[in-house]
Amino acid sequence: MREVTASGQTVEEAVQTALKQLSMSREDVEIDVIDQGKKGFLGIFGATRAIVKVREKGEAEEVVAETISKPEVHKDNVENTVPSVEEESEEEIDVESRIAANIEEAEVFLKEVSENMGVEVEVETIIQGRQATFQLSGEKIAILIGKRGKTLNAIQYLTQLVVNKDGRHFRSVIVDAEGYRSRREATLRELAQKMASKAMRIEGKVALEPMPAYERKIIHSSLQHSDEVSTYSDGVEPHRYIVIEPNK
Secondary structure: OOEEEEEEOOHHHHHHHHHHHHOOOHHHEEEEEEEOOEOOEOOOEOOEOEEEEEEEOOHHHHHHHHHHHOOOOOHHHOOOOOOOHHHHHHHHHHHHHHHHHHHHHHHHHHHHHHHHOOOOOEEEEEEEOOEEEEEEEOOOHHHHHOHHHHHHHHHHHHHHHHHOOOOOOOOEEEEEEOOHHHHHHHHHHHHHHHHHHHHHHHOOOEEOOOOOHHHHHHHHHHHOOOOOEEEEEEOOOOOOEEEEEEOO
């Protein structure tokens, strides 16, 4: 008799995971819920996963279940178990609905964080492919930006956790405030050229301050065609940084 212990965001998700591992249907198994799970604040802080134990029914149990719930079916009439196009479409719709729900939670999260910092904001969300951009506007917006954008980067990091809390269908996240990101990009491109010149002058490596991935990308792209210097990232998120070194 086979059995599997599985976890998920919900009890149903955990059950479906176990059924897939066993390659069995719900009618052929017994389900014990070990832990109902807990959603937590905004679905991530303090959240716990649901846990279930799913085991194959014994022979006697299967006979009883079939007698009670299953009509007699001729072998030639057994349906193909390959998922239909409709089932696959429903799964895609479910994925999109989860993502949409996470986006909405992220908007609520941004408003609550801003309010706790004494700033009232409006949130405009722009979805482009696999990227979600949240544009914040309002008075006292500089409080949310912080020195060199560090506060905004921290808010962006937490927002990304909310959007990607399912851990399955990753979306990149940008949180902007009154056009700060475009101004920051211009500053970073200027910084890239300045630090490249310094690396050449001292004939050694120059390490920049820790930056989020999208800011590091700006530095890399600014110097990618340079014949004089090369760039690479080092460190561990969220303290990963760029190193610029002269080409030998």
